[in-house]
Amino acid sequence: MEPCSGPGTLSAMDVTQEQQALREFAAERNWDQFHTPKNLAMALAGEAGELVALFQWLTPEQSKRIMDTTEAEQVRDELADVLIYALRLADVLDVDLSTALQDKVAKNHARYSIERSRDNAAKM
């Protein structure tokens, strides 16, 4: 993978290195048998649900301050869980996440032009 530094890249984290570490973690535990794309996609959704549950019932204002509460560590943990499964799923499916991210950000720029989308949250 190319070193990343531009917008829409994951420069603070070496994606390939993190995926290698997660691959080793799974292999050492003989978990590859469980890490099918289906299971990893479901686990990713499950972790996203755990993240969402932390925000459930909060007012919009409370949600903005969640990192100032005792829930902050759980938010960090669930975000990391989501990322872990996204990294694993991409690894198993042989998806280059850095390129996929750059491609999708480019699509979003084309789909949501500033002129059409400024102050407008509507899906195009």
Ligand SMILES: [Mg+2]
């Ligand atoms: Mg979790």
